Amino acid sequence: MDTLTPYEVEEKVLDEIVGKYKGSPGVLLSTLEAVQEANPLKFLPQKTLLQVAKKLNVPATQVYSVATFYSFFNLKPQGKHTIVVCRGTACHTKGSRELLNSVGQILGFRYEFDETEPSYTTPDNEFTIRTVACFGQCAQAPVVAVDGVIHSNVNAPKLLKILKKVKSSSYAKNQSK
Amino acid sequence: MQVIIDNKPYEVQEGMTIEQACMQAGIRIPTLCNLKDVSSNASCGICVVEVKGAKSLLRSCITKVTDGMEITTNNARILRARKMNVELLLANHPLDCQTCERNQRCELQQITYEFGIDQRRLPRTRPKQLERDYSSLSLIRDPEKCILCGRCVAVCKEVQTVSAIDFAGRGQKSKISTFMDMGLGMVDCTNCGQCALVCPTGAIIEKSHVSQIWEAIHDPKKVVVVQTAPAIRVGIGEEMGMPMGSLVTGKMVAGLRRLGFSKVFDTNFTADLTIIEEGNELISRIQNNGTLPMITSCSPGWIKFIEHFFPKSLPHLSTCKSPQQMFGAIAKTYYAEQAGIDPRDMVVVSVMPCTAKKYEAKRPEMDGAFDYWKKKMKLTAEDRFFDVDYVLTTRELGRMFKEVGIDFKSLPTEDFDNPLGTSTGAAVIFGATGGVMEAALRTAYEILTGDTLKDVNLKAVRGMDGIREADININGTILKVAVAHTLKNARILLEQIENGTSPYAFIEVMSCPGGCLGGGGQPIPTNTEIRMKRAESIYEEDSHKFIRKSHENPEIKYLYDNFLKKPLGALSHDLLHTKYVERKM
Numbered sequence: 001m002d003t004l005t006p007y008e009v010e011e012k013v014l015d016e017i018v019g020k021y022k023g024s025p026g027v028l029l030s031t032l033e034a035v036q037e038a039n040p041l042k043f044l045p046q047k048t049l050l051q052v053a054k055k056l057n058v059p060a061t062q063v064y065s066v067a068t069f070y071s072f073f074n075l076k077p078q079g080k081h082t083i084v085v086c087r088g089t090a091c092h093t094k095g096s097r098e099l100l101n102s103v104g105q106i107l108g109f110r111y112e113f114d115e116t117e118p119s120y121t122t123p124d125n126e127f128t129i130r131t132v133a134c135f136g137q138c139a140q141a142p143v144v145a146v147d148g149v150i151h152s153n154v155n156a157p158k159l160l161k162i163l164k165k166v167k168s169s170s171y172a173k174n175q176s177k
Numbered sequence: 178m179q180v181i182i183d184n185k186p187y188e189v190q191e192g193m194t195i196e197q198a199c200m201q202a203g204i205r206i207p208t209l210c211n212l213k214d215v216s217s218n219a220s221c222g223i224c225v226v227e228v229k230g231a232k233s234l235l236r237s238c239i240t241k242v243t244d245g246m247e248i249t250t251n252n253a254r255i256l257r258a259r260k261m262n263v264e265l266l267l268a269n270h271p272l273d274c275q276t277c278e279r280n281q282r283c284e285l286q287q288i289t290y291e292f293g294i295d296q297r298r299l300p301r302t303r304p305k306q307l308e309r310d311y312s313s314l315s316l317i318r319d320p321e322k323c324i325l326c327g328r329c330v331a332v333c334k335e336v337q338t339v340s341a342i343d344f345a346g347r348g349q350k351s352k353i354s355t356f357m358d359m360g361l362g363m364v365d366c367t368n369c370g371q372c373a374l375v376c377p378t379g380a381i382i383e384k385s386h387v388s389q390i391w392e393a394i395h396d397p398k399k400v401v402v403v404q405t406a407p408a409i410r411v412g413i414g415e416e417m418g419m420p421m422g423s424l425v426t427g428k429m430v431a432g433l434r435r436l437g438f439s440k441v442f443d444t445n446f447t448a449d450l451t452i453i454e455e456g457n458e459l460i461s462r463i464q465n466n467g468t469l470p471m472i473t474s475c476s477p478g479w480i481k482f483i484e485h486f487f488p489k490s491l492p493h494l495s496t497c498k499s500p501q502q503m504f505g506a507i508a509k510t511y512y513a514e515q516a517g518i519d520p521r522d523m524v525v526v527s528v529m530p531c532t533a534k535k536y537e538a539k540r541p542e543m544d545g546a547f548d549y550w551k552k553k554m555k556l557t558a559e560d561r562f563f564d565v566d567y568v569l570t571t572r573e574l575g576r577m578f579k580e581v582g583i584d585f586k587s588l589p590t591e592d593f594d595n596p597l598g599t600s601t602g603a604a605v606i607f608g609a610t611g612g613v614m615e616a617a618l619r620t621a622y623e624i625l626t627g628d629t630l631k632d633v634n635l636k637a638v639r640g641m642d643g644i645r646e647a648d649i650n651i652n653g654t655i656l657k658v659a660v661a662h663t664l665k666n667a668r669i670l671l672e673q674i675e676n677g678t679s680p681y682a683f684i685e686v687m688s689c690p691g692g693c694l695g696g697g698g699q700p701i702p703t704n705t706e707i708r709m710k711r712a713e714s715i716y717e718e719d720s721h722k723f724i725r726k727s728h729e730n731p732e733i734k735y736l737y738d739n740f741l742k743k744p745l746g747a748l749s750h751d752l753l754h755t756k757y758v759e760r761k762m
Binding site: 046049062070 | 341
C-alpha cells in the first residue's frame, strides 16, 4: 500500500520552516511541530530528524530526546483519522478502558490494550488510536476525541455511531479514488 | 557569611552550595547524581537536607547557602526521605551485584549498604525489560542498571560536546538513549569512555577482553607480548589500593610478568618512534608548504570526533598512527623477525587508559604487519591478523592481577624487556596533556636548529588549562603551537581552523580531561585532584630518566639503521602511517 511508504518532508519546505523559526525561543519545538504538520502522515521520520538537527545545529540525540519526550510528536506514520481516548481518572471510573477496547471491535481489528504502547495505527493506515492522560473535560467523562473533535459522555452505542460515520466517509473516499 | 549546620556555626563563602558547606564542615552528604566538574542536575534526590523556614526538604547539591541559614543534615525526616529515594531507584534496578562489572565499586550498592536497606521493598514499575547495547567495540550499555542520574549525558554533552547519548522518552519510559535507539556503535560516539568513568553503577562499562587474553596466555602455541601505555604506571597503583597517582612502573612490569606474558614491552618505545615520525612530518610540512596546522593523532577518540564532526579538516591530522598501533605493527614485523616468531602466533595485548583504543585496534586498516608478511609468507585472507589483538583498560588489568592473587604492593620493581621496552622521558609524558607537544618540540627544536636544548622542560605547554599555547623560537622564526584537552576545547581550535583564523603551526589534542591519565579506562574515581596527582607522577618519571629526548633513544636509532632505514621512508609509510575517513551517523 503506497500510503505506508515513509514520506519525508521536502528539503525546500524544511528550509522554509527552519527559516521562519530560527532565532526564536523554543525554536526546536516549533520547528518539529511545523515539520510534523507538513508531513501528510503526520510524523517525524528519521531522515527528517537528522535534517532538522543539522539545520538548527543541534545534536541529533537532543532532537530525538525532545521528539520522544512530548507525546504530541509521532515517530511512526499516523492514520488518516486519529481517535484519542482519555484515560484520566474521571474517564477511567466512567469506563474508558472498555471504550478503548470497543474502538478496536468497532473498526474491525484485534486491539489488545497495552499500557506500554502510546499509540496503535491500523495496518491499512486509516486510523490511529491513542490515549491521553486527561483532556480537562472531566465533567463530561468519558471523553473521546475523533480528528480533533471532542465527544463527551461517550458510551458504546454513541461510540459506534461516531466511528461508523468516520469509517464510512473514509472508505467512501478510498473507493472514489 | 555564617551558617548553622547541625546546631554548630560555620564560616562559609557566598555562592557555595549547602553540600559544599557541609563538606567543609566535615559532613559528606550522600548523592548519586552530583559530580564535581561534571553534573549538577539534581536528579537523584538523595542529598536532601532540612533548612529552617523551608516547607520541603531541599536538595543540598543545588541550593546555595544564605547568611544565617540553619541547616539540619540528620533527623528522622531527612533519613527517611533519602532512604525512600534510594528504594525507588532499587525498584527497577537489577539485584545481581555478584555478576556485575561494578560489584564492590558501585555507588548505588555502597549507598544501599550505608542506608541499611536490606530488601527490595517496592515493586518494579518499568513495564519492559530494556536490552543491553553491545553494538560498540569499546563500551557496553545496560539501561536496566541505569538510574537516570544524567552524569553520562552531561559529560558527553558538556565536556566532550559529542552528545552521542541523551535522555529519551518520558516518565516510566525515560531512559538514556542514542539517536533513534540505534546503539552506541552506530552513532557518532567517539568511544572516549568518559561516560563509563562517571557512571555511578554498571550501566556503562568497557567491553572486556580479559577472557580472550587468558585464553591466549594459556595457549602454549601463542607468544603473548604486552605493551603498556605511559598513563598505566600512574593509574594501576590506585586500582590495587595504593594512594592516588602512585608511580608504580617497576611493580607493574613485575606484575605483568607474573600474569604470564612472554615479553613485557612499553608503548613508550613507540611513543619515541611517533615523535621521530611526527616530528619529521611537521618539519616536512613546514618546509614544503604542507597543510598547517598539523594536529596530533595519538588519541583515537579525537580521531573519530574529527572524522564525524570536522571531516573537512582531516588533512590537518598527522598521518602517524598512534603509539599503540605503531607498536603492534613493529612487534609483528621487526620484533617477530628478530626473535624468529611466526607473526600468526604472536598475540599483541596492550594495556591502555582508554576505551577508544579497543575500537582503534579493530579499525580495518590497522593490519600493516599482515600486509608486510602477506607476500613474504604467501598468506591468504584467512590468515589475516590485526597489529594489536586485544586491549585492556587499567581497570581490567587490575582485575587480572586480583584474579590470580598478586599482592601488588609487595611486588619487586622490574625492568621492561628489550628491545621494545627502551624509552625516554619524552615518551612517558605522552600520558599527560601537553606531553606529546613537549616531546615533539624537544626533538624538532634540535633537528631544526642543530643546537642542544638547554632546558628540556617546556613548562608553557604543561598544566590543566583547557587550551594552552606557546611560541617557540627556532633560529629566529616563531613557531606557534597549541595544546587542547577534552573534545570541547578541540572543537574551539578546529572552528578556528575552519574559519581561517588559526594562528598555529602545530596542535596537540587529547580527548580526555588531563590527557590519557584521565582516560576513560582509568580507575574510578578519576577527578581533578586525582588527575593532578597522576600528572605529577608522570613528570616525575620524566625528570628521572637519563635520556629525555626521543631521537636519542638508542633502540630507536637501531630500529631505523637496521629496519625502517629513515623517517617517513617507504616502510614507515606502510607500517607507521595511516589514513582517515569521513564518518556519518
